[in-house]
Amino acid sequence: MRIRKARLKDFEELYKLGNSIQELKTSDDKGFLEPEDLKYFLTDEKSSFLVTEILFHTHSKIVGNKIVGFSLAVQEGPTYASLVYSAVDPAYRRRGIHSAMLKEQEKIMRERGVNSIYLLATNQDFVNVMKRFGYTEGKRLTWMYKDL
Numbered sequence: 376m377r378i379r380k381a382r383l384k385d386f387e388e389l390y391k392l393g394n395s396i397q398e399l400k401t402s403d404d405k406g407f408l409e410p411e412d413l414k415y416f417l418t419d420e421k422s423s424f425l426v427t428e429i430l431f432h433t434h435s436k437i438v439g440n441k442i443v444g445f446s447l448a449v450q451e452g453p454t455y456a457s458l459v460y461s462a463v464d465p466a467y468r469r470r471g472i473h474s475a476m477l478k479e480q481e482k483i484m485r486e487r488g489v490n491s492i493y494l495l496a497t498n499q500d501f502v503n504v505m506k507r508f509g510y511t512e513g514k515r516l517t518w519m520y521k522d523l
């Protein structure tokens with residue numbers, strides 16, 4: 376298994392994986408990212424898009440790969456960033472994949488001068504997971520949106 380930066384050519388695989396994970400939905404009528412937004416984040420310099428992939432070997436040659444998790448963080452300003460998406464394929468959970476990507480995202484953001492990361496959690500399990508990594512529950516935010 377290895378963590379690397381996502382590339383535009385990962386688009387199809389990421390789009391499929393993202394849409395297969397129910398917890399990423401922010402409301403009943405919203406799925407994962409729109410295709411053009413996913414492409415945007417895959418190329419945007421303020422974003423840090425990481426994937427974890429497993430590699431398949433034959434005779435010590437890499438013959439294939441499969442993305443099993445991803446993490447998207449976006450630098451919103453000089454000192455703060457948001458963790459937009461964290462997801463791991465259900466078949467690969469509880470193996471430390473999220474922990475490893477989160478550690479890497481925090482390192483990347485710290486190196487850019489970021490000193491605070493926020494996130495919006497879509498479910499209580501995720502809140503509990505993030506508390507284990509030192510994230511504190513805020514009190515005042517309500518998720519609002521409008522389609523234009």
Ligand SMILES: CC(C)(COP(=O)(O)OP(=O)(O)OC[C@H]1O[C@@H](n2cnc3c(N)ncnc32)[C@H](O)[C@@H]1OP(=O)(O)O)[C@@H](O)C(=O)NCCC(=O)NCCS
Nearest residue numbers: 398460461462463468469470471472473474497500501504
């Ligand atoms: C949340 C999520 C990313 C965690 O991924 P993961 O790779 O399984 O997490 P890790 O293996 O790194 O877990 C790290 C620690 O978090 C905790 N944890 C992980 N999943 C948990 C769960 N469902 N309930 C409670 N604690 C959990 C555990 O303490 C775990 O350590 P342990 O296994 O040694 O006890 C994954 O469950 C997921 O993709 N969920 C659906 C998507 C989602 O909700 N994303 C957030 C909304 S944007």
